[in-house]
Amino acid sequence: MSELFDMPSDLQHSYLGLVMLHLREALLPVLFGLLVALPLAQLCVRLRWLYPPVLWITTVLYAIPSLAFFVILIDYTGQSELTVMIPLGVYSLVVLVPAIVDAVRSVPQETLAAATAMGFGPVRRYVQVQLPIAAPAIIAGLRVASVSSISLVSVGMLIGNQGALGNLLNSGMIYNQERLIWLSVVGTAVLAILVDAALIGVRILLTPWMPRGTRKNTPTLTAKAAAR
Amino acid sequence: MIRIDSVTKRYPDGTVAVDRLSLEIPDRSITVLVGPSGCGKTTTLRMINRMVEPTEGTITLDGVDIMKQPVNTLRRSMGYVIQNAGLFQHRTIIDNIATVPRMLGWGKDKARARAGELMERVGLDSALAKRYPYQLSGGQQQRVGVARALAADPPVLLMDEPFSAVDPIVRKGLQDELLRIQEELGKTIVFVTHDIDEAVKLGTMVAVMRTGGHLAQFAPPAELLTDPADAFVEDFLGADRGIRRLSFFPSAGLELLTAPIVAVDATAEQIAARATGDAPYLLVTDLDGKPLGWAEPGELTAGEIRQDQLLACGRPFVAGKESLRAALDCAVLSPTGWAVAVDGEGRAAGVVSQQTIGEAIRGAHAERRADGKTDGKKDSRDSKGSKKDGTTEKAAR
């Protein structure tokens, strides 16, 4: 059984180690992207003219191949995790910025007017009204960004040992070992599914206020109903 | 008192939404702003809580310029209710209502207790407290909107077409509820609508605005219906202005006939005695005196009166309490042309013909005209007084 998960020594990690590395390299950039996208999106909502150029820039950045990023970054950050994560973080913006802008814009005008009329200042209104109501759509954006990031991490193998499960795929091909290839491909897919499911769980926890119809098929809810 | 003093609002694109508007909004009463779409009602309302800043002119609240107060303090002293309620969909009903008290620094328990009180006041079942807005009907959401605006007990309530998105029956319920709440709390309410019937029903004073943000007339509803200032106001009031105006004439003075009424167990002698010829029909009542229906005297056989022989008498009006409008409506709808008046318990108090009602209307008009001649100002005050009757009458419908 343990042989199934034995790793070639040149990967310098156990299978679990590779999985954890993969997860870190995929999700930290998305988190970083979220931290950049939130204020950027708010700026785009406030200053309408800013949105088209910002959207254009994120799209152009997304079109730059990661290899090109690596070539530039390697002089500064070397063959490190950071070199892999920076382009991934930049890529996540192409999904997150429009997702957040649309989400914040979709908060009903009456709701905003009511908040203003009750004496909410702009910051309080953003934090207590706009952001919570936008949360489901933002999380939907995060799901897309996270899953695509998980699949993109593999290119890290281009700069040596930073591709995590991608390096495992590479080894499998070099050593002609189908077992390693399967471990890599299935591992990546399972990781993507689990992260996606976790984000759905977060959304359900955060939005007890959403109409049931839109979250009918979630197991958590059925379980809750059964527990009652 | 809220005093709007030659206020103009010009939006950045050049639209003049409100043009040199001056209004004195009296305390503890409902002032309605009414007018066609785009005439500047919302803009006017939003200038009062500074969601829109006037280009020219001043607005004072109890003598203090509203621009001189911190904006959020001002807003928290004014409840605001809008169409579709604008509830916070991510908060429970109780937390929605407790929003402003919480912002004012009340403790959680105190704010929630207050919110619970308000739910009762606006007629919401306390079982709804833990629900989210999507789980409520439109009418219930609107009630939550009103409760939320009242939560911190602000002296002023601004309402922008709060009831226009619900169906007519729910709307009527909400209007009656608002009048009841107003009677209990005595807020200074500024109410925007484009529905003239709503304006006449709710307003102590009604400001009719016309496109371009001009004030066309500012008067109590009865005066508006009697004396429209110009062709625009007259047109806006609609073709049945005369009928609507009858709401302000009490039915108390109507002469009711009690002779043509017989009980269902009447003897032949009683039937004969009652058929005096004052009325072509007799009204038959049950043993409690509640009206059952009409019949011609010749058709009635003592001891054998069956309800299915009778002509339906339709909806009666409550004598003295309801207006001449209600009385006329009953007479017009009645198959015999006679209206049935009942007392508070629903027992027949008398019957009255269309002709008699018509005479009463002519008499009331003549009286108003005479009043108006002796003292024009007094007329408006009188109609404000009789307004109470008008609203309770309409509430009773």
Ligand SMILES: Nc1ncnc2c1ncn2[C@@H]1O[C@H](COP(=O)(O)OP(=O)(O)OP(=O)(O)O)[C@@H](O)[C@H]1O
């Ligand atoms: N932010 C704005 N910028 C430019 N023009 C505006 C703005 N808001 C309103 N207006 C214009 O000002 C005028 C008055 O608008 P307002 O919303 O006060 O009308 P209203 O009487 O409330 O109409 P409705 O009954 O349709 O709600 C309209 O012509 C409208 O187009």
Ligand SMILES: [Mg+2]
């Ligand atoms: Mg409006």
